[in-house]
Amino acid sequence: MELQWPLILFTTLVAWSAGTFGTQGILALRGGARRSQAALVVVSAALLALSGIAVFFHLEHWERIFNGFGHLSSGITQELIAVVAFAAVAVAYFACLRRSGEGAVPKWAAVLAVAASLVLVAVCAHSYVMAARPAWDSVLEVLSVVGASCILGPATVAVVMALRGDDVSACGTLALAGAAIGAVCIVAYAAFLQASGGSFVEVGYYFDPTHPTAAMADPEGAVGGQAGLLWLGAVAVGAAVPLVAAFLGRRRGTAGAWKVWGSVGVACALVGAVCLRVAFYELGLSVFMFY
Amino acid sequence: MTQYAIVTDLNRCVGCLACMVACKAVNNVPIGSYWNKVLRIGPSLKKGATSSRDVEMYYLPVQCQHCADPECVKVCPTEASHKLEDGTVQIDKSKCIGCQFCAMACPYNVRYLNEEEGVVEKCTLCEQITGQGGLPQCVIQCGGRARFFGDMDAGIEGFEAPAVGYDADRSYDALYTGNRVTLGELAQDFDEATELHRLPDVGNGPEFAYILRDREWKGGE
Numbered sequence: 134m135e136l137q138w139p140l141i142l143f144t145t146l147v148a149w150s151a152g153t154f155g156t157q158g159i160l161a162l163r164g165g166a167r168r169s170q171a172a173l174v175v176v177s178a179a180l181l182a183l184s185g186i187a188v189f190f191h192l193e194h195w196e197r198i199f200n201g202f203g204h205l206s207s208g209i210t211q212e213l214i215a216v217v218a219f220a221a222v223a224v225a226y227f228a229c230l231r232r233s234g235e236g237a238v239p240k241w242a243a244v245l246a247v248a249a250s251l252v253l254v255a256v257c258a259h260s261y262v263m264a265a266r267p268a269w270d271s272v273l274e275v276l277s278v279v280g281a282s283c284i285l286g287p288a289t290v291a292v293v294m295a296l297r298g299d300d301v302s303a304c305g306t307l308a309l310a311g312a313a314i315g316a317v318c319i320v321a322y323a324a325f326l327q328a329s330g331g332s333f334v335e336v337g338y339y340f341d342p343t344h345p346t347a348a349m350a351d352p353e354g355a356v357g358g359q360a361g362l363l364w365l366g367a368v369a370v371g372a373a374v375p376l377v378a379a380f381l382g383r384r385r386g387t388a389g390a391w392k393v394w395g396s397v398g399v400a401c402a403l404v405g406a407v408c409l410r411v412a413f414y415e416l417g418l419s420v421f422m423f424y
Numbered sequence: 425m426t427q428y429a430i431v432t433d434l435n436r437c438v439g440c441l442a443c444m445v446a447c448k449a450v451n452n453v454p455i456g457s458y459w460n461k462v463l464r465i466g467p468s469l470k471k472g473a474t475s476s477r478d479v480e481m482y483y484l485p486v487q488c489q490h491c492a493d494p495e496c497v498k499v500c501p502t503e504a505s506h507k508l509e510d511g512t513v514q515i516d517k518s519k520c521i522g523c524q525f526c527a528m529a530c531p532y533n534v535r536y537l538n539e540e541e542g543v544v545e546k547c548t549l550c551e552q553i554t555g556q557g558g559l560p561q562c563v564i565q566c567g568g569r570a571r572f573f574g575d576m577d578a579g580i581e582g583f584e585a586p587a588v589g590y591d592a593d594r595s596y597d598a599l600y601t602g603n604r605v606t607l608g609e610l611a612q613d614f615d616e617a618t619e620l621h622r623l624p625d626v627g628n629g630p631e632f633a634y635i636l637r638d639r640e641w642k643g644g645e
Contacts, residue, residue: 134528193522193542201502201519209501209523264626265495265531334624336642340464342441342483419533421624421643423463423486 134417139191141410146184147216147257148278148406151250152286153177154223156307158246160290165303167236169294174227176293181220208260215249215256222249254282261413267332268416273322280318281406283311284375288398295388295395304391305383312379312398316372319409323363326416330356334421341423352418359412367412371405374398427492427511427576428549429631430563431583432485433611435638436570439464439483446565447487450550457536459547460487460562465642480639485562485571488513488534488547489622492629496526496535505544511576511631512551517543531626549573557600559584564599572607576631580620581608611635621645 154177160166166173189195204210222245229238238246258278261269287308294301330353375398382394439462447453447460466481473479490512496505497513504519505526515526520543527535527544535546550560554573558564563571563585574583584604587593593603614620614635621634621641634641 137524191523193520193537195521197502197519197521200521201504202521204501204503206498207501207525208499209525213501260499260525261528263495263499263529264628265529334643336463336465337468338466339642342439342462342464417528420531420626421486422533 134414136411136414137191139187139189141407141414142187143184143191144257144278144410145281145403145406146180146187148254148282149285149289149403150177150180150184151219151254152282152284152311153180153289154219154226154286155247155250155282156286156290156304156311158226158243158250159307160303161238161243161246162240163303164237166290166294166299168299169290169297170236170238171227171230172297173290173293174223174230176289178220178223181216181223185216208256211256212260215253219249219253222246250282250286251279254279265419266417267420268326268329268418269413271322271325273318273325274413276318277322277409280315280322281371281402281409282315283318284315284372284402285399285406287311288375288379288395288402291382291391292395292399295391298388301388301391302386305386308395308398309376309379309383312372312376315402316368316376319372319405320368323368323409323412326363326412327356327360329416332420333418336423339423352422355416355418359415362408362412362415366408367405370401371408372402374401375405425511425577426509427490427631428554428573429490429511429576429633430487430549430560431572431574431580431607431633431635433570433572433607434482434484434634434636435612436568437462437483437485437566438568438570440567442565442567443485443562443571446561447547450553450561451548453545454536454538454540457538457545459534459536459545460485461534462486468640468642471640482636482639484634486532486534486623487562487632488530488549489532489628489630489632490547490549492631493627495529495531495626495628499525499529501525510554512549513546514548514551515544515546517541517545520544531628532623532630558596559586559599559604564596569605569610572611574607576633580633581606583607585610612637 157173229242258275291304291308333352378394378398382391463484467479470480494513502519504516522542538545559573563573572583572585587603587605619637623630
């Protein structure tokens with residue numbers, strides 16, 4: 134189907150925002166990143182706000198959003214509920230930070246931050262799991278977005294910690310583990326997309342009488358056409374480079390190293406996430422994709 | 425319960441595209457959108473073909489299948505897409521926010537964004553006509569008398585099309601007061617178990633049916 138740029142940006146920014154908030158929650162459980170906690174909440178909230186702006190550009194009639202909005206089986210409704218819950222947790226988390234004054238939050242707030250982040254990413258990705266679109270109809274699609282947040286979040290947190298003068302070593306293992314998990318998830322979904330060409334309905338030779346010279350639907354060709362974007366963009370740039378960057382950042386362990394390698398990881402993960410979502414839409418053909 | 429639907433006798437369909445044109449005209453369907461579209465399936469080799477010229481083909485009109493468990497209704501955040509008591513799936517344009525998730529969730533690609541109005545549209549089964557007792561325009565206009573409209577829950581034998589014959593009244597007005605022929609009266613015999621087909625079902629339960637005798641149905645069910 135056509136590229137839906139507002140949705141591509143929304144999904145990527147939500148993964149980035151939730152990944153950042155979830156990572157700071159994990160660090161808060163161990164009392165880490167104290168100087169960076171407030172700044173990280175602000176970064177996460179800003180990314181969520183940007184994602185919200187992006188998604189409004191997708192809606193043809195956003196002014197009707199409350200015109201019966203709330204059908205619970207709808208993925209969009211579920212996304213809105215998850216976003217509101219995430220925002221409420223972020224506000225509570227920020228209030229806890231302000232109250233403590235030392236960059237610490239109670240354990241319940243840290244656990245809530247991790248849980249809300251995971252739920253938000255999973256719900257936003259799950260909206261697209263549809264039996265009508267074989268290339269989307271897999272839990273691997275959900276995991277690919279969760280994986281993107283696992284790369285983006287810890288790398289962003291490492292950069293902010295380095296800038297704020299925190300002990301970045303507390304985040305090193307997390308960044309490397311996140312990059313590894315993200316890489317596995319992204320490679321798995323890229324492989325699923327690559328294999329999706331065989332899952333469409335075939336009717337043999339067919340013909341649209343109103344477009345007698347137009348090419349027939351060719352899912353195998355469509356999949357082949359996205360191979361560069363998938364394996365070079367999403368996997369090599371979006372998964373492998375951030376993994377190497379996280380490895381190098383952790384090995385050096387200094388604030389200066391994390392500023393460089395963390396930034397490289399974030400930039401490449403963003404490029405990779407966008408590439409994967411572009412391929413996702415390009416391969417999002419209907420199971421009966423003849424017009 | 426009622427489930428309005430269309431049954432198409434593919435052995436009678438001549439591929440004249442009159443249903444497509446009629447739909448376009450009566451529903452003011454924008455350029456580039458097709459609420460109803462005819463595909464030519466084949467030619468493909470017959471079973472047991474002895475030469476490359478031993479082929480068969482058929483025409484397949486595709487539109488919203490007014491499914492039993494429509495995915496488009498499930499994913500609609502404002503319930504603009506909804507299923508009526510007559511079994512048809514309709515869109516309340518005043519509620520549609522144009523998110524197009526219904527178009528993504530449809531297995532048949534038969535929903536279109538009307539870019540001028542910013543809402544999604546599709547086949548309404550001509551509810552503006554059927555609500556007054558008439559037949560959908562694609563059924564009225566069918567050149568091969570291949571299309572029949574009726575209540576699937578009442579059985580397809582009673583599905584109706586405009587009457588045929590040289591002495592039939594061909595005025596549209598007469599179609600509101602009868603003047604019809606049923607599928608049971610007009611169609612040749614077919615085996616419901618092997619010759620009555622549906623489009624591929626991914627859990628949505630398409631309600632439209634297609635009769636295809638003595639040829640191989642392509643694309644699964």
